[in-house]
Each structure stands twice: as C-alpha cells, then as structure tokens.
Amino acid sequence: MSARWEKLGLLYCPGLKGRHPKLLTHAANPLPLHISGNVYRIFYCGRDYENRSSVGAVDIDIVRREVVEEHYAPFFVHGPSGSFHADGVSIGNCYERLGRTYMTFMGWQSPAQGHWRGDIGRVEIRDLTIVPESEQLLMGMDHEDPISLAYPWVAPRAQGGFDMWYPSVVSWEVGNGEMLAVLKHATSTDGEKWSRHGAVVPYALGVAQAFSRPSVIQSDDGLHMWFSYRAGTGQSYRIGHAVSAVNGQWELALKGLSIDVSDTGWDSEMVEYPFVFRHNDLIYMLYNGNGYGKTGFGLAVLRE
Template identity: 55%
Template structure:
C-alpha cells in the first residue's frame, strides 16, 4: 500500500482530570525544525472530550513535552459543546489561523448531536472561540447532526470545507447514514453548504467521518476519511480522488489495520500534512483513540 506506517507516536497517559484517556483526532502545529505540537482530544471520566497537546520530534519520534492542563474544555450545560469537543484541522485566513471543531451535545433522554464551532489559534496553540456561538450549524440541508470539518484554501481563491452530516441514526442495519458534504466560502469565515461529495451505500460505506484532503504530485487530489460499512466492523480509513475538488470517486483503501498491536482493530481520524517535502498522516488506532496516534508516510499512488 502507498502509505508506509512509521509507528505509534504517542500512547495516552493521564495528564489531567479532563485528559484521563484517549488521544483522538490529532492535529499538527509546526513549532520549529522537526518538532510539532500535536493537539488531540482526550476524555474525562464521563467520556467528555477536551483539547490537549504533546510535542513530538518527527525525526526521532521522541516525546518532547506534554501539557499539564487542557487548552479547552467542554462548556456549560446550555452550550453547543457541553459534552465534548472534536477538532478538525488548522487553516489560515489573512495571516490568522483557525481550527474548526465539532461540539457535542448529549441531553438526558435525547439522542446526541453535533454542530460546528471554530477556534482562533494563537501562539503555541492557545484556543479562543471565534465566534462564541455555533459557527456552522444545523439547517434544512443538515437537519440532524454535523461533524469533523476540514477546511482548505482553493488554488483559484476562496475556501472549501468538507464535513459530516447525518441523514438518519439507523438505516435499518443498526448503523447511521452519515455522509460527507461540502461547503464553499469566499472569505474563509462564512460557508454555504453544497453537495454530497463521496458516494455511499448502505451495507458498504454508510458512516463517514473526519475527512482530510491533500494534493498529490501528479495534480490529483486525494481525500482520506474514517468509514464504516454498517456490517458490524470498526472504522477503517477509506479514500477518494478528484481532479477538481468537487467531484469525488471513492477508491480502494490505501492504508489498513496492522496484523497486531495498537492499530490492529481499527484505524480512524486521519490528518494529513506536508513536512520537508513529505506527505505525512497522523491517525488513530484501536478504540477511537484509546491507544493514541501514529504516523504514516505517503510513498506513491497505487
């Protein structure tokens, strides 16, 4: 397969009462040289997710530093992120950096749902809500629940966002239909929802999450995402390709679980980035990030 796994980078340890377990949804922030601050979602004893970080030297895979407190915690009961925060990716608008995220709500007696918020990212990964309320919420287009945004500037100007949207919590096989949709923006702040982007089918690929997009050297664009078929297996990382960032063809997966170890049962939540001319992927293994995250390097299209 064209992704070469480089190993587990971080196995979670209790860092704070709000970061007792898990290191899900890794997001790289370059500090200097080969050192990256990787933001992630850790969980408390009630499974609510906050934002923590670790610093890792990618040249040696050495853990350089860890946080002692979360960068951001779930909000009060009436907030749109009362029950957790799941981070997307960092993008830039006019010299400022932003990190969109999924805010979780799980009210008693109701089904959980998500809407999208956004942080402004400061030095070292300091996070400030911008705006202070829902940034991209439920609507007639996305009436049920939204998840895991990925925002990318376009070569011709403007921005495009890919995100998850629930059609139904149960398609008849005990699995939700949660598809990937696109949204467009001229200024990087206000986004208008558009079409579904990756073909899906009940019993084959019906529950998608956390898309990540990159341009390959031959001009093709590739998207990676978590996906479940609805047949009972855990998440795998699937893939799609496009020539225009609008029309996507789902293709065979190009990274899979390992025969044994921390990512032998599940791989999920990819985040792709370039460093020193290399295309790299941070991703989670077993248990939705319970075993932490690892690194893979792109070696060529199949």
C-alpha cells in the same frame, strides 16, 4: 498517485497516572502544528471521567518519533451546560483568514432525552496555543443538515475563498444496524458565511456508509481525501480514500491508499481519524487505533 502507506508505529499514548482531570484518557483526532525543524505540536482530544472531550497537546519530533514535551493542562475545554459544545469537542484542522489562524472542531451535545448531535465551531490559534474564550459556532444545523454535523476540514481555494468538507448524518439507522453519515461540501468567500452544496463523496450501503473526519490534500493529479468509515457490516472503523480530478467529481478509491488494521497491537481492532500533511517533501498521516483513540495515535508515511 501510485504509492502505499507505510506504518511507522505508535507516536503517543496517554499515561495511566498523573493525568489532568480533563485529559484522563484518549488522544483522539491528532492535529499537527509545525513548531520548528521536525518538531510539531500535536493537539488531540482527551476525555474526562464523564466522557467529555477537551483539547490537549504533546510536542513530538516526527522524524525521530520522540516526545519533546508533554503538556499537562488542556489548551481548550468543552463548553458549559447548554452550549453547542457542552459535552465535548472533536478537532478538525486549521486554516488562516486575514492573518489569523483558526482551529475547527465539532461540538458535541448529548441530551438526557434524545440522540447526541454535533455542530461545527472554531477557536483562534495564536503563538501555538488556543486563545481563551475565542470559540464560536461556525456552522450549525439547518434544512440541509437537520440531524448532526461533524469533523470539518477547511482549506483555502486557489481562486479565493474557502472549501469545507464535513460529515453530516442523514439517518441514525438505515436497516443494517449502522447510521448513514455522508461527506458534504460547503464554500465561503470570507471564511465566515457558508453556502452548502450537499453530498459530494459517493457512499455505498454495506461498503462505506458512516464517514467521519475527512483530511484533504492537493496533488498533481487533483485532490485526495482520507477519512474514517464503517461499512455497516459490523466491522469497526477503517481509513478510506477518495479522489477528485479537475472536474471536481469525487470517486471512492478504497483500495490501494486506504489503511487497514495491524495483525496485533494498538491498531489491531480499528483505524480512524486521519490527518494527512506534508513535511520535508514527504506525505505523513497521523491516525488513531483501538478504542477511538484510547490507545493513542500513530504515524504513517506515503511511499512512492
């Protein structure tokens, strides 16, 4: 794939007044579902005054880059105390199974004593909305992932079954002030029970060692993945790239198809949480900028 990303600008940023209490700030982890024509319902994660994230949405014409409808109420609220998503939800992507559509998410827990942690859940999507009380734990911690899991991307396999790519924390500190979170792979025959296969995307301390939110598409030359990463040098999030040829081995490809910060504006400090998708024979990316989504999300297009 010989191309480059062209930034098209900020698509949506939450207003300062009249917000729902569960969506006061942020529009992180954008996830598009096609409505019709060029219009998508873009789900996102907003936060309440206690910093707990829930899922809101805005309908946007991505070609004209105009808001069609802004939805006031959240579509999915974080869980009750003691649940695996009590302190927030961060959405991943959607996949279909047996005629049903599911949205994956990371469920946050932030205990008073101890570090935050995450597990992977899902909710059902029906008629462009989230089915109430359909959330369930999809994949939790075990001996392979004993610390924290995050931001799943689930996709059907050509030969049947499903792939999942997800970040997993190996250590909160590896000597340079940064955690080590690697990108792992799991497979499932039915989309319910998952076999975990460990880390698949190489990491490099001081270069790329704190990964989050993978986004994967199939191309003629294999699989392409975009993700957030930090280097462990004190630099904020950037959006990186990896490729996997037909042999299934992933390689980091941080030059060329990665995205860096802008000189000024809403994404001048960090870029993160990509979502890559096809529309009208073009490949687009939704992504966040400064403040982990506090300044909203923007759009880029891949130019050949």
